[in-house]
Amino acid sequence: MEFVGFIECIDFVGLIGFISNKPKKPNELNKPNELVSEEIVSHEKTIEGREVRREVLRLALPVTVSYLLHRMVTAVDIFLVGGLGAPAVAAVGLGQLLVFVSMTVVWGLSTGTMVAVAQRWGADRRTEAGRIAVHGLVATLILTVPLAAAGMAFAAKAAGVLGAHLSVQVLTQEYCRWVFLAFPATALVHVLTSTMHGAGDTRTPMRIYVILNLFHISLAIPLIYGYLGLPALGVQGAAVAVACAEVLGVLLLWWQGWAKGYLAKGGWALDRIRPVLHIGWPVAMDRMMWQAGQAVYAKILLLYGTAAFATHQLGVNVEALSFMPGLAIGVAAATVVGQSVGRGNVIRARLGMVEANRLGILFMGGMGVVFFLFPAPLLHLFTADEEVIRLGIIFLRIAALSQIPLAATLVLQGALRGAGDTQYILGVTILGIWGVRIPLAAAAAWWGLGVAYVWWAFLMDWVVRMVLVQRRCRSSRWERKDVLKVAQVALDPVVKDR
Secondary structure (H helix, E strand, C coil): CHHHHHHCCCCCHHHHHHCCCCCCCCCHCCCCCHHHHHHHHHHHHHHHHHHHHHHHHHHHHHHHHHHHHHHHHHHHHHHHHHHCCCCHHHHHHHHHHHHHHHHHHHHHHHHHHHHHHHHHHCCCCCHHHHHHHHHHHHHHHHHHHHHHHCCCCCCHHHHHHHHCCCHHHHHHHHHHHHHHHHHHHHHHHHHHHHHHHHHCCCCCHHHHHHHHHHHHHHHHHHHHHCCCCCCCCCCCHHHHHHHHHHHHHHHHHHHHHHHHCCCCCCCHHHHHHHHHHHHHHHHHHHHHHHHHHHHHHHHHHHCCCHHHHHHHHHHHHHHHHHHHHHHHHHHCCCCCHHHHHHHHHHHHHHHHHHHHHHHHHHHHHHHHHHHHHCCHHHCCCCCCHHHHHHHHHHHHHHHHHHHHHHHHHHHHHHHCCCCHHHHHHHHHHHHHHHHHHHHHHHHHCCCCCHHHHHHHHHHHHHHHHHHHHHHHHCCCCHHHHHHHHHHHCCCHHCCCCC
């Protein structure tokens, strides 16, 4: 059986039924021609659904690979400096954390750029899409230069606030001096990648990420340990390798962006940056609220001791194997929905939601089965601590139950972002983590319940979010965000590509 055919056998009635039409009553199909017409419409809808499914797969698979390759850069740095001792590992980890927090603004700009490009690409206004992308890149550069300066100046103090010892603070400063020097390049890589995703090209960034990983590894090892006649720079060597890889990434993506027509020249105009900011600011706020919530959740877990917190961190890293495909399918859903919105084709946008949702549930649901049935072997791959493994089995089985609501939430949030409905997602995130997860986890700690109850809180968080995003997708409210405005312009040949 073909892979696509297998997917068609999957019917998640409660999770994907939000776009299915109600069946007509028998007395409404009395005439033969009406019956034939209904069969034709159903057949055409099936064919279009298959096409959309193939498109989602085509877009999502390279994004999954790209995410894995991007995650490898940070993982490789941690692995390579392991021979330098625990302070070096801690310094690199803290430096990556500071970069991650600083990326909050960039996520908003990259998402705003991707959605704006996707909608105009779908409306066949590609020159305007290219100009908007350039405006998004300029805005990214303007906003990240001060962040880079702050990171270079205050990395050691930030590490001290987080509780690092003096030796770790010094190494963190050495690492951050280089990675934050290249921080604008890191940000531009994300926005350029999002621009290509919005245009429906996920393979070009994937190929470039392969080159970046190979370049990073080939440069990091000699610079850290002093091979090939190079000085042994230690932690600084790892940072220099990252910085050089990010600069190379910008150059390659910039070259491909102009060569493939994803970027276009044009004078500065507020009208071209406004859609990026309008769509992007709720995403940036979303990530800020999420990071703050995660910090509070971590504080609650620390009340249960080091083993419980270590178990959670380890479990999240194991679980990352499942949600990377979900995130990638969410990007594919944003592209399909965004381009369909640009064409004014709401039906195709809804089909994109359904097919992406099916794929997300299929992949992540399958991983949930693995987590539930084989938690101990997975944990033994990462640790030999019996207490961590004992608690980790509980965590992974709860995480297994969360895979379907997590998949539906990640994918449908991506779809709603493609429609420009980012403010609603911000509200869902605030309600989920601050209205459900934190209160339930705090109540469990207050009443002296076991750590498993704190983990049940994140399952309830994802269930609530899944219900809310599905209700939004089932309704027509998301259509009023950008569909009518973009569709109206798309039908006007006078303003096409202006």
